[in-house]
Amino acid sequence: MTRKATAILMTCVLGAGATLVLAEELFVKDYAIEIREGRGSTYPVVGIAEKGSHLTVLERKGKFLKVQAEGLVGWVNGGSMSDKKPANSIQDVKNPATADVSTGAAVRGLDPLTAEYGKNKGYSTAAFDQMVNNTKAIKPAEWEAFTKEGKVGPDKP
């Protein structure tokens, strides 16, 4: 094998290796995780990946991974991912945009079981709904300004 051929082969091998790294796939090890628009709980949920789903890693930033699956792109907590497929996998990725409102609301809406519970107990769920909506109403930019002002969270010294 000539030097040139060896170099080409090495390039191919290294290139393939680089491709493999970029195309790293990890499995969701938690029951289900939220895929968000950004890195953190303040960002909107763009999808749900269930246990056993394999997500393609596009980028790493600290404890967060930018992932892609089924046309969804977003960020997940890397601690919820594993390089081994977990037992009792469910293996689906759900896109709330395609979901029916009544069931798709389970992305963050009140679970039917919870609603039934409240009904049976005679409890209004309004206060709890308001609490959840209060959190949802916080815009990422607003929270980022808050942490920057206080030099806390991602803006700590």
Next chain:
Amino acid sequence: MKVKNWTKQVVILPAVTLVAGLSLFVGCASDGSSPITLGSIGEVVGGQWGAGMKGTQALINSETMGEKDENPIGESVGVAVTAQYGLADNAQLQKYVNLVGLTVVTGSPRDGKNWSFGVVNSAEINAFSGPNGYVMITRGAIEQMKDESELAGVLAHEIAHVCLQHGLNAVKNSQRGKALGEFAAAADAERGQLFKAAADVSVDAITKTGYDQPSEFAADNAGIDYVIEAGYDPHGLVNFLKRIEPKAKAGGGLSTHPGIDQRITKLEAKIAGKGNVGGATLAARFATWTKAK
């Protein structure tokens, strides 16, 4: 792997990670003015559940059942607590607690997952954490605080209970939890029944026995790590506990909860082990937000 249309899903829930139960941050620290006691919370949450919920998905085993049912159990805890107390009628305060809570979360291993924070309208000094990231603190607790690091410290303790899955562990370790595992293993078990049982086990395990002392200490320990990671002064929680200690002692409390004295001692040792680091206290910001209406 395929994308499922949610309209065709059979009761698959978007629970995020395993955390179950209701925790009391300062369960023995009531000032007596609360309209609801620990026992009544148990009654509230642990009652009869609707028999009409009939899921068709066979539940696999006690482990996955807990995972699936974590979110509705957490929501139900949240519904019970907020329905009893009501939310504090202060939009700015609600927003502030969410902003601080979400900041503390960045120091936890559960950043990026479901969280919701609320202030309930009670004069009691207390805080609660339900499954899947639902954290509630009383108006009375916030009224005892002097700065943002104290609020961060209390929220971090509750966040730690969620992250460390103390509630679920309490359920699994209970006798009823073991029985539930057998029930859940049965083929064609109805999900509604299992959920009812899970909720009852969860509430019973926590409200009758409470978290054990190692769990409470562990939540304190992890909470300190979270606030330091998030840039807050870890002494905030200690300062708060010292301030409410007289009221806590006067109010009595659960024998299963460690005394505040012990907690303070352990917290101070933990912080010393961290080199007595400081951090943001943000007293002025705390005053501004908590006084705003």
